[in-house]
Amino acid sequence: MFENKDKPVIHPFRTNTGFKPGPTCNALENYIHKTKLELSSIPLKERQENLSISERNALASLKNNPDIVIKKADKSNTVVVMDKCKYIKEGLRQLQSKHYIEVERPNLMNIQNVIQEKLTEMHSNGYLDKETFRFLNDSKNIPRCGQLYLLPKIHKIKGTVLNALNDGLCSLKDLPPGRPIISQCATPTYKIGAYCDHFLLPIVKKQLTYIKDTTDFIVKLESLRPPPEVLFVTYDITSMYTNMEFDELITAVKEAYQNADKPVADIPYPKVSDFVFLIKTILENNYFEFNGKYYKQTIGCAMGSTVSPEVSDIRMYQITHMIMNQFEHANKVLFHGRYRDDGFMIFNGTRDEILKFFEIGNSCHRYLKFTYEISGETANFLDTTVYKGRLFQTEGKLDIKSYIKPTNNFQYLQRNSAHCQSVFKGFIKGECIRHLRNTNDKQILEIILDDFRMHLLNRGYSETEINPIITETKLLARSKALEKQRNKRAIPTPLVMVTKYNPCVKGLKRRLLKYWKDLKSDSDCNQIFDSEPMVAYSKHKNIGDLIIRARLQ
Template sequence: MESVPRIERVVDSLERTGFICKRQANYLLGEVTPRRFYLLPKVHKPKKKWLNPFMPPGRPIVSDCGSESHRIAELIDFYLNPLSTRHSSYVRDTYDFLDKVKSLKVPPGAILFSLDVESLYTNIETPLGLKAVRDWFSRYPDASRPDEAILELLELNLTCNDFEFEGEFYLQIKGTAMGKRFAPAYANIYMAQWEETVFPKCEKTPLSYLRFLDDVWGVWSHNQQDFETFLGVLNAHHASIKVQAVVNEQAIEFLDTTVYKGPDFPSTGQLDFKMRVKETDTHALLHHQSFHPRHTFRGIVLSQLLRFRRICSREEDFQEARRTLFGALRARGYLATNQLSHTHFEMLHL
């Protein structure tokens, strides 16, 4: 593989300059095995998006495990990941999202929206992605970070990502693969750069704009026509980056929540939250007859109830989510609903 001697040269340079020790250098230069391409079925997608009644769409994965760049990708991620969170739209997880939105004051006629970036990982133009990382390095200098070496290793990972599929070998010529350790951080930095360059082009911008990788949630305080103009600017900014929008005046789904204008909204201007249950969710929790320690089953119930309590801002939404959970648990062989309620619901108030 042509990339092996180049990786060895960069790793040797990092060792000679003191950025890594001999033991770390030996770890980075691991075994060399072919990458494998496969698809992860997106069984959570609505049936209307399936290719046929028995075949859901697939998420393309190039398994990097055991390749010459597998451990190098870990090194790249070590340096990129801390930088990938340093932008104003960053969302870490559901609870971080809730914390950011709970205090938001929303005008009465505001529109709620979500955006989905189409096939983000595989649509990142490599020169633009490398430029975004270089710009982020310049913005946040760190003497303990070997910028040029990391950029060279990143470029190697992006341009030499060959893989095997059905006995044939292929080379990825665009974007980064799901399966690279650094892919989420790299995509996050790229999108942060994209946002910083596209927003100045927009005459009007969202009141709130939050992003978890390729999923965006926001509040639009202008009219619908202005939003369409805003969307047009986003989709014209980079040829390979396109977004699909969902707009609603009352409620919008994001991550595992539904954010909506509740009964108190007219007086408070604050949004409410409840559990989002996808239409393809079969509630296939671990069956109670499965051979697991007893505390595993108690933990499943308690963790779900705690999750519901943290997400649902209104008591009636929590109770509805709890009833759905207990119905699913009964079908999976758990205790009767009233026993579950007495055992675990009380624990939430300890």
């Protein structure tokens, strides 16, 4: 341990082997022993309940109610309580489409055995290292079938109707459309999906239209100085994941993987034929259960599979590239970026000219369709609004601000919730920095932060804890908020004590550090342990975990 001072690279598919190291140097062993005694001597206060008996009874009633289904809304943190019969009706409506067929109970063990045979062959031929093979080897585990669930698209409901629903003034005859998600946990293809995604993600990142996240989008946009008359164009590719056929997806992935640069990597690259076999197996064996019956997806990628975003992205990039090659006004597209199935363009032409782009797009594929919005003034994309405001008029720089969705009900973490104090402070600071990053006009930022303050007050926070953080945010340089994160490998791995938060247990950090100086007095330990240990709290079960289920009960 002490001979190799270089920090090892963490394997991307590391598994827990259960290895327990033997005794090392005296300084480290003394620190471990004394700290264990310190932690075990912490006095425990009397347990505090954070829910009343009536609230616990209400939760149990909700959880066991056979007539309702509770889910989070699509693209929102809103919790939606639905009539179970209407939920099943919406699910069956979607399952009657060309994308799915009903099947007998699938032989999942047979699928798993086929996958394991291929993985064993790859390992024997040197295309799969020992650690990755151990991660992927599921021969001892019994596979489970996927579970279909729906996220209600309440953002599709008109604003006036949504307000009436929130006020209890009306009800819906039918549910809004649901986004179909197939939970893949413990399915035969779950782990090989993560493995394939490891190799496809670098390919997607090199696409010319690739947008990583909001920060990436803002940085790219703020480097532009478009002429005054440009149009903002946003588009959505309807059901992108589920509207591309297996053959075109497999062909696109094969071509992209075959032609991709393959720099020296942590793990061996699989052969093209083996990689295609795994992708084909994932796509063609997407079995799932809904309402006690079994189905198989026959077109597209499963929403919920780890590898689906990259597989769909690769094929969609080919399609948009083809459309752009046929588009006679492509030279007038000053910017084109895409985040999954959402696209953003800045077009220096007329509305009629850009409509031809979508005419080509809506006729070039059997299933895929584009919906779009065109504006000369403003556009919403990701969690930003891009517009021609004060900065555009004075500096030629596009104005950007945080976009607040109409369905946002501002149900922030309540101040009296059972969390450690740093969580509340960290949440406020994180949101403030997000608004700072998303908003390049200081006057607009003032308005947004004031609005945020009011919503926090409504959730039980005090001015004394809100105002210092907001003031600190206003003094920060926005360029810092837009900086790219450092490479994870460049960040030293911290020593972390992971536990669940308990308000009855006090002084964990102080006790961890009590004998830290003694440890650092040893020359070897001083070199290896370059930062103090920290306490991190893992997630407790919350109300959502108790009442929301993927599987239809």
